[in-house]
Amino acid sequence: MAHTPRRPVNPMDAAEALFKPAKKPVAPAIERRALPETKELVSIKIDSAVLEYFQKDGPGWQDRINDALRAVMQGKPAA
Template sequence: MSRPPFRSTSRDPRSLAEAAFKSTKPEPPPLPAAKPALPSVREMVTLRIDQDVLAHFQEGGPGWQDRINDALRTLIAK
């Protein structure tokens, strides 16, 4: 009878790879970035509004986004 070739488990490439992966601990996922709690911080968003509403606010020239923001703020203050 012939015997299978003797391979040491410590030298087997698969065993070495498994041992290497088992010895490392996975890093915990990074914590999500906290949003600033400052009331004056603005956030960029995409907003779909009707063309006539946009034209109304843009008629006044630059600062139309601020005017939309002010109009929305008066609505939520009621």
């Protein structure tokens, strides 16, 4: 039964086997801060009753949630 030798017989193949391609180092991820006053797409879980409350007035419910959260953040009572 024919089998391939463990070591290359050809000197060129032996030399090539020693110089395996080097892996490029991965560049570290750069954390970029969001610009002020820009909106970011996020996914959060909200109680269905809370979601219904903000959606009952129609379009713009995401802005109303944002305004309520901003009011809480600034220490004002929510609408």
